Amino acid sequence: YHCCGALTFSQWQQSQWLLDNPNINNSVPDSCCKTPSSYCGVRDHPSNIWYNGCIHQFEDELSRHLLILGAVGCGICLIQVFGMILSCCLYIKLKDVDDSYY
Numbered sequence: 001y002h003c004c005g006a007l008t009f010s011q012w013q014q015s016q017w018l019l020d021n022p023n024i025n026n027s028v029p030d031s032c033c034k035t036p037s038s039y040c041g042v043r044d045h046p047s048n049i050w051y052n053g054c055i056h057q058f059e060d061e062l063s064r065h066l067l068i069l070g071a072v073g074c075g076i077c078l079i080q081v082f083g084m085i086l087s088c089c090l091y092i093k094l095k096d097v098d099d100s101y102y
Contacts, residue, residue, distance in 0.1 A: 003054035004032030011053075
């Protein structure tokens with residue numbers, strides 16, 4: 001996603017994982033680097049890391065998938081309604097046949 005942290009790269013400094021591992025001297029995780037390599041997160045220079053947070057990219061990705069899921073759900077709903085209409089028609093036809101039999 002070319003991002004670092006939820007809202008900003010600086011959230012790493014308050015993360016529980018970093019507080020539990022005091023021997024790590026990275027300013028940001030290595031996954032935040034523009035060209036990931038070992039110990040590239042030691043320096044948090046703008047040319048080295050992504051400064052924008054991942055929440056906005058995640059929201060865009062989620063909205064695209066929700067649109068697809070909503071369309072599929074509406075399609076399935078229409079199939080169910082069509083099936084109910086056909087089953088009602090079948091019930092009426094069978095009821096007429098049953099009444100004429102007696």
